[in-house]
Amino acid sequence: MPHIHQLNHAIIEFYEKLSSWEHSVVKDVGISLAQVHTIELLGIHGALRMKELAEKLAVTTGTLTVQIDKMVAAELVERRPHQSDRRSILVDLTDKGRTLYQQHDELHHQLTADITTSLSEEEQKLLLQCLTKMNREF
Amino acid sequence: MPHIHQLNHAIIEFYEKLSSWEHSVVKDVGISLAQVHTIELLGIHGALRMKELAEKLAVTTGTLTVQIDKMVAAELVERRPHQSDRRSILVDLTDKGRTLYQQHDELHHQLTADITTSLSEEEQKLLLQCLTKMNREF
DNA sequence: ATCAAGTAGTTTGATAATCAAAGTAATGGC
DNA sequence: GCCATTACTTTGATTATCAAACTACTTGAT
Numbered sequence: 001m002p003h004i005h006q007l008n009h010a011i012i013e014f015y016e017k018l019s020s021w022e023h024s025v026v027k028d029v030g031i032s033l034a035q036v037h038t039i040e041l042l043g044i045h046g047a048l049r050m051k052e053l054a055e056k057l058a059v060t061t062g063t064l065t066v067q068i069d070k071m072v073a074a075e076l077v078e079r080r081p082h083q084s085d086r087r088s089i090l091v092d093l094t095d096k097g098r099t100l101y102q103q104h105d106e107l108h109h110q111l112t113a114d115i116t117t118s119l120s121e122e123e124q125k126l127l128l129q130c131l132t133k134m135n136r137e138f
Numbered sequence: 139m140p141h142i143h144q145l146n147h148a149i150i151e152f153y154e155k156l157s158s159w160e161h162s163v164v165k166d167v168g169i170s171l172a173q174v175h176t177i178e179l180l181g182i183h184g185a186l187r188m189k190e191l192a193e194k195l196a197v198t199t200g201t202l203t204v205q206i207d208k209m210v211a212a213e214l215v216e217r218r219p220h221q222s223d224r225r226s227i228l229v230d231l232t233d234k235g236r237t238l239y240q241q242h243d244e245l246h247h248q249l250t251a252d253i254t255t256s257l258s259e260e261e262q263k264l265l266l267q268c269l270t271k272m273n274r275e276f
Numbered sequence: 277a278t279c280a281a282g283t284a285g286t287t288t289g290a291t292a293a294t295c296a297a298a299g300t301a302a303t304g305g306c
Numbered sequence: 307g308c309c310a311t312t313a314c315t316t317t318g319a320t321t322a323t324c325a326a327a328c329t330a331c332t333t334g335a336t
């Protein structure tokens with residue numbers, strides 16, 4: 001595996017750039033990075049329990065509670081009881097939150113289109129294939 | 139471009155997972171995420187000016203000043219005068235910082251190896267090619 | 277059925293990160 | 307030489323985050 005080293009650095013570089021892009025986009029919207037991350041996760045996965053969300057955001061549940069309080073106040077998300085476990089609470093996007101998610105996703109979409117311009121149709125297909133496999137391994 | 143939509147979501151999912159992984163790794167080391175990010179950037183790019191670093195970290199220079207102060211105190215980085223512009227200051231890794239970078243990079247390397255196991259040699263090569271092109275377009 | 281141990285989420289009090297704005301020093305065009 | 311600009315630092319206020327204590331619920335052992 002002689003490529004791994006280069007591959008590793010390409011991934012890190014890509015990650016750093018995405019991270020920086022995300023920050024700069026968020027600045028313009030006037031919403032915190034953590035909130036956008038939350039909206040993104042809920043948009044992708046659908047409703048999640050506080051615990052799951054906190055884990056994915058790499059934050060304590062205490063921190064998440066205050067974050068979600070604010071987002072509920074801003075009508076971006078709502079809390080719902082969990083059917084089978086009354087200790088748990090499901091967090092889900094409201095219509096307003098979903099709209100915001102779609103707007104943010106549109107920006108991502110545009111970025112993806114931009115940075116893949118130099119890739120052939122075939123390369124794009126293979127890239128998707130690779131990423132899908134990698135996401136499974138994670 | 140019918141793939142773009144799927145590709146976009148695969149990228150976002152990959153980004154979210156990397157982000158979550160980075161957080162969890164950092165927790166174990168007892169160093170802040172911002173500091174690891176700084177070390178990572180300096181490790182990849184070499185010495186950077188405060189302004190450049192602040193931009194890449196998506197943070198104001200005021201915030202960076204206090205961050206770098208702490209890292210200098212921890213002997214992870216050092217400030218050096220800029221040759222041609224006396225207003226600027228170059229931040230670079232110390233030996234201790236470089237060692238930490240290498241340790242962190244080793245973890246990344248391991249992660250990369252892990253998540254690319256299901257990719258063929260050919261796929262890995264193509265993935266690297268795609269990422270390299272994309273990083274250029276960014 | 278009961279009870280102890282564990283889990284999900286909230287609250288609280290303290291600490292750390294971040295920002296905007298003002299301040300300092302150096303550059304560069306006129 | 308002078309003034310607008312740039313790079314960085316300092317300051318004061320705001321916000322985010324954590325660890326730990328607390329409440330409510332679940333699960334497993336007896």
